[in-house]
Amino acid sequence: MSEPEPEQTGAPDTTASEQADLDAPGFADLGVHPDVLRALAEVGYETPSPIQAATIPALMDGSDVVGLAQTGTGKTAAFALPILSKIDPANSATQALVLAPTRELALQVAEAFGRYSAHLPRLTVLPIYGGSSYTVQLNGLRRGAQVVVGTPGRVIDHLERGTLDLSKLDYLVLDEADEMLQMGFAEDVERILADTPEYKQVALFSATMPSGIRKLTSKYLHDPVEVTVKAKTATAENISQRYIQVAGPRKMDALTRILETEPFEAMIVFVRTKQATEEVAERLRARGFNAAAINGDIPQSMRERTIAALKEGGAKGLDILVATDVAARGLDVERISHVLNYDIPHDTESYVHRIGRTGRAGRSGAAVLFVSPRERHLLKAIEKATRSRLVEAELPTVDDVNAQRVAKFRDSITSGLGKPGLEMFRRLIEDYERDADVPMADIAAALALQTRDGEEFLMAPEPPPDARRERRERRDRDDRGPIRRPGEGFATYRIDVGKKHKVVPGAIVGAIANEGGLHRSDFGHISIRPDFSLVELPPKLPAETMKALSHTKIQGVPINLRLDTGGRGSSGERGSYGDRSYGDRSYGDRGDRGGKRPQGGGARPKKPFKKKSW
Numbered sequence: 051m052s053e054p055e056p057e058q059t060g061a062p063d064t065t066a067s068e069q070a071d072l073d074a075p076g077f078a079d080l081g082v083h084p085d086v087l088r089a090l091a092e093v094g095y096e097t098p099s100p101i102q103a104a105t106i107p108a109l110m111d112g113s114d115v116v117g118l119a120q121t122g123t124g125k126t127a128a129f130a131l132p133i134l135s136k137i138d139p140a141n142s143a144t145q146a147l148v149l150a151p152t153r154e155l156a157l158q159v160a161e162a163f164g165r166y167s168a169h170l171p172r173l174t175v176l177p178i179y180g181g182s183s184y185t186v187q188l189n190g191l192r193r194g195a196q197v198v199v200g201t202p203g204r205v206i207d208h209l210e211r212g213t214l215d216l217s218k219l220d221y222l223v224l225d226e227a228d229e230m231l232q233m234g235f236a237e238d239v240e241r242i243l244a245d246t247p248e249y250k251q252v253a254l255f256s257a258t259m260p261s262g263i264r265k266l267t268s269k270y271l272h273d274p275v276e277v278t279v280k281a282k283t284a285t286a287e288n289i290s291q292r293y294i295q296v297a298g299p300r301k302m303d304a305l306t307r308i309l310e311t312e313p314f315e316a317m318i319v320f321v322r323t324k325q326a327t328e329e330v331a332e333r334l335r336a337r338g339f340n341a342a343a344i345n346g347d348i349p350q351s352m353r354e355r356t357i358a359a360l361k362e363g364g365a366k367g368l369d370i371l372v373a374t375d376v377a378a379r380g381l382d383v384e385r386i387s388h389v390l391n392y393d394i395p396h397d398t399e400s401y402v403h404r405i406g407r408t409g410r411a412g413r414s415g416a417a418v419l420f421v422s423p424r425e426r427h428l429l430k431a432i433e434k435a436t437r438s439r440l441v442e443a444e445l446p447t448v449d450d451v452n453a454q455r456v457a458k459f460r461d462s463i464t465s466g467l468g469k470p471g472l473e474m475f476r477r478l479i480e481d482y483e484r485d486a487d488v489p490m491a492d493i494a495a496a497l498a499l500q501t502r503d504g505e506e507f508l509m510a511p512e513p514p515p516d517a518r519r520e521r522r523e524r525r526d527r528d529d530r531g532p533i534r535r536p537g538e539g540f541a542t543y544r545i546d547v548g549k550k551h552k553v554v555p556g557a558i559v560g561a562i563a564n565e566g567g568l569h570r571s572d573f574g575h576i577s578i579r580p581d582f583s584l585v586e587l588p589p590k591l592p593a594e595t596m597k598a599l600s601h602t603k604i605q606g607v608p609i610n611l612r613l614d615t616g617g618r619g620s621s622g623e624r625g626s627y628g629d630r631s632y633g634d635r636s637y638g639d640r641g642d643r644g645g646k647r648p649q650g651g652g653a654r655p656k657k658p659f660k661k662k663s664w
Contacts, residue, residue, distance in 0.1 A: 099124035142194025180564030
């Protein structure tokens, strides 16, 4: 699971521009419940971010809210904290529903709710989304979950099955509403809203305000408080920023080359997940680097020892820290000269926060970003938001690495010549040279070889491009079977949704992948025709996959997946696939869709909200 977005973006550095935060209200001043405040203190949040400071009082007061803010500004806490402060943990009914466009975001939001409700033992948070086990979700709903976080398709599915009851709903949140509409969830959202009580508190969060969002706002929100917050995206001028394009499997090799060739005093390597911190740190230690992991699961005492070792550095200290965004919050170590983004962050605020760990106290710093070909759009988003252009850098070559290894070997000899005890070993070697009649150079080489413990001293030359391609294809065949080119190894399937249903490739991929348990690599060409679409999939889909897809709907229309026989559709077009391909994008959940129902839940009088008893 990817790690949740950092919610507390109140800047952790003690700069002049942040001095005003000292006079800003704290979370307690905003009316947040004491048990929630305890959890916030443990997470490390001290000062509300701008959107939190503006949104929490309005939600605590019972007002509907429209929040215009980018990801990474702290919006999850902005709606989670007031909901948790007002909800009734003693009542097992579903009182709060958060709709998110993708399963990843749903999981992140649910995890955030879990952190903030750590001291509300009777409260349950349940994520529901397509592609996951129904059993777990059904059991969770039967037991009762006061907070449900879900994707529209799966929420509709549970509503139609009668397994999700929203009759007692008090709070509804539409997170990243513009993204939901862009992915074709408009009808699904309205379908869900129609099943909710008329009197409820609604919070809508969006990065932009297109006409579709305006329509939802005017129809379903009553006299909302509108909050607009722009993300802080300034980056320090004393930090050089560059990126290296490197595929995921080669990241560790790329990191090793940088560590061997680039002088640095101390470095933080940022990854997305807690598990990755341990894995990357362990692999670095296996390569001889002094590295340690830090994440949210590490006890405070160990965190303090690790940071102290990083400040000390040297033989007894620590030079490389592998961390997550949350774990590194508030970290202030002057000797950090480099920040390396092993995993590119999904929001610009995290990027700014990360690189702010270097260049402290007026010193210069360096920031390096690893970018895979599929992540170029994230790089462009960072450049646009920070109004700075990252310089593309080349990965150090094998010759660069070997030159550094030779130079360090020579330096180690020079350093050893001045150490005490040299005279005794000189006599031993001279005796061996005389008795064995072996040249001194051979003796020195044998001793140096012993120190390698069987490891290669020089990095092997890279194979030529053709050999690398052949090796990669061989590895791919081992991992995934034979490589398939467009049209090869696929069968063409027909589904009963097309352009007139306003479907896009992402909606098709999301619905079939999520409900059928398929991977993105299982999709070939997608051709969207006026009233049907053609999708390339594996020729023999498992029976359980076909069964799962037999109930799948897109835009409320059953897809009726079956093998295409090449016949004509109602539009008169033959059922051969076109040239529209599914690209390397990650689409959100498009699970089972419900049929359209009469719309309701329009504008209604404002209901006074009272803080619930505990």
